[in-house]
Amino acid sequence: MSVPDIHHDRGHFWRDSHRSAVASLLMVPALLGWMVLLMPVGWALQSALGLDDTQLLYESGAWGVAAFVVMIALAAVPPTVGIVLGVKARRLGERRLGAIGVMANAVIAVWFVLGPVLGALFG
Numbered sequence: 001m002s003v004p005d006i007h008h009d010r011g012h013f014w015r016d017s018h019r020s021a022v023a024s025l026l027m028v029p030a031l032l033g034w035m036v037l038l039m040p041v042g043w044a045l046q047s048a049l050g051l052d053d054t055q056l057l058y059e060s061g062a063w064g065v066a067a068f069v070v071m072i073a074l075a076a077v078p079p080t081v082g083i084v085l086g087v088k089a090r091r092l093g094e095r096r097l098g099a100i101g102v103m104a105n106a107v108i109a110v111w112f113v114l115g116p117v118l119g120a121l122f123g
Contacts, residue, residue: 017092020085024101027082031108034078042071058120068120072113079109 045067046053049060057068082105089098 017089017094018097020092021089021094021097021101024082024086024089024098024105027078027085027101028104028108030082031078031112035075038071038074041074045071056120068116072116075116076109076113079105079112083109 042057045057046055049057049064049067051057051060051064057064057071083102086098086101086105089101092098
C-alpha cells in the first residue's frame with residue numbers, strides 16, 4: 001500500500017496574501033468611482049427632502065439625519081473593505097504591503113467618514 005505524496009504549495013499562500021494586499025490598495029482609487037456613483041444618490045436625497053444644492057442633508061430634520069447616516073455608511077464601504085483585505089494580507093504573510101493598505105484605507109476612512117460626522121456635530 002502506498003502513501004500519497006502531499007506537496008504543500010507555499011507559492012499559493014504568497015499569491016493569496018499578495019492578491020489581498022493589492023486589492024486592499026486598489027480600494028483607494030475605487031473610492032473615487034464609488035463616490036461618483038454615490039453623487040446621484042445624494043442629489044436624489046436632497047431633492048426628495050426639498051433641499052437646494054447648498055444645503056446639507058442633516059439640515060432637514062430627522063429624515064435628513066437618517067439620509068446623512070446612510071450616505072456616510074455607504075461612503076465607508078470601500079475603505080472598510082480595504083482595511084479588511086489589508087488585515088487578511090497581513091495574516092497571510094504579506095506584512096508590509098498589507099500594513100500600507102490598512103493605513104491608507106484608515107486615513108481615507110477618517111477623512112471621508114469621521115470628517116463629515118464631526119462637521120455635522122460641531123459645524
